[in-house]
Amino acid sequence: MVNAWIVASLAAVVGGAVGFFVVMRGASFVAHAIPNGSFAGAAGATLVGASTIAGLGIFSVGGALGIGLLGRRGRRDVATALTLVFMLGLGALFLSLSAESSEAAYSLLFGEVLGISANEIVPTLALAVASLIVLGLLWRPLLLDSVLPERSSGRRLLAVDLAFLLLVAMTTTMTVPVVGTTLIFTLMIAPAAAARALTARPGVALALSSAVALVTVWGAIALSYTTNWPVGFFVGALGACAYAASHAAARSGDGGPGRTAGRG
């Protein structure tokens, strides 16, 4: 139980922080495709008896590079979709070859935070620290490129974009075992979307996004523990509630400091 709290908290903090840029860059589809594609890696790892995190890591990095490099020319959403279906196809193959298919598949899709073991804490902690360091390094370039991409050369935009995709891949690798590939979305999108409704300051919005993700995950684990309903349900439901509540608050308080009267 303590393991679950630690690992889930790390996943929430990093997922919320990285989610800040996922929402800002309009990269929700990428944040959906990389975790879902990485499912194949986990399935493959189960098949050959390797560690789940290694399988997730290899496939999410591969997916990130595929999206970044294929998307250089032409449409990003098409490159993302093609990368996703290729990886999902591999996942179907690995699952069909594996004996314990449905049980393993379920926990990968929806997570099994309450079943997390002590030996997952160290790799998760290492990935969390690494992700936050990378996020700190990319802070200014990501912010600038997300708002004013016209100012940068194509080569620089590509480098920053690839670094961002790899950051999503790292976050995926550490978060999938907690909430599963389908529900990782709720940690990377809902808290960030809620936070930006409440503040106009980028640094505060990022911290708030992590905080909302943390509260969501803690609440979900507690509720799941008492009701015996799946954690995933509560993560999704609480995420949606946080989003709705923050937007309602922003509307009534006219959101954030300074002048907000706009043509919104």
Added chain:
Amino acid sequence: MSDEPQSTLTHAVPERAEPQVAGETVLELAGVTVELGARRILDDVGFRLKAGELTGLIGSNGAGKTTLLRVILGLLEPTRGTVTVNGADVGRSVGYVPQKFMLDPDLPVRARDLVALGIDGQRLGVARPSRERRERVARMLGAVGAADFADARVGRLSGGEQQRVLIAHALISHPSLLLLDEPLANLDLHSARAVVELLARIAREQRIAVMISAHEMNALLPVMDRVVYLADGRAACGRAEDVVRADVLSRLYGHRVEVIRAAGRVLVVAGEGDDAEPTHPHHLDAEEH
């Protein structure tokens, strides 16, 4: 021969005494040609921009204005020709305000955050907050008349307000050259005039070269020291009264055009017939030497 710009503005006293000499060449383009596949986007374009001057880059859509700006910024390598900024190869000291774009109104970025990114937004890591930095941003916002909406989300500002913030973003790194791509498009007449006057003041007071691209030159006529007129990738350069003439523009376009002046405005229209002089696309430079 006097090189004094004919300006309708009266505040010519520079506030900041920069070490630059008046009229120093900041940007020089020579024989710049850009070919993309079989298409020639720019054809032997050459001109000079000087500190303290405001230049209009005039041309219709597709004439090559944005391509020319991207070449000057170093974002696009010309097929032939050279671009020199401050006597060196294309460097960092170029401020740029891109063409009007839509910003997400919910973007959690305030006007002052965007201006601060103009100082060092390309660097890795998080900027160390300091009072000096905050004051520098506040001074810049004040200088462009954006202090009143410094804390508003950039995506919720009006077009004219956004232009001011973007100008502050581009200026805060003290560039010697400021490029603006169609800053007046989508602005109402009043905002457009205010932005133009702000830019003219910046050029003179900060002794930097300002180049504004526009498909319509009338808003710029009162303040423009020089014009670079683009048509089909070719350029005619010089003072407005030397370039915006029927004979010069007819040669540039390769067919007869008329320049009509009425009520202080200029209209360039296609002329009757096709009796233009034989075209010599190159060396259209009307600039006095």
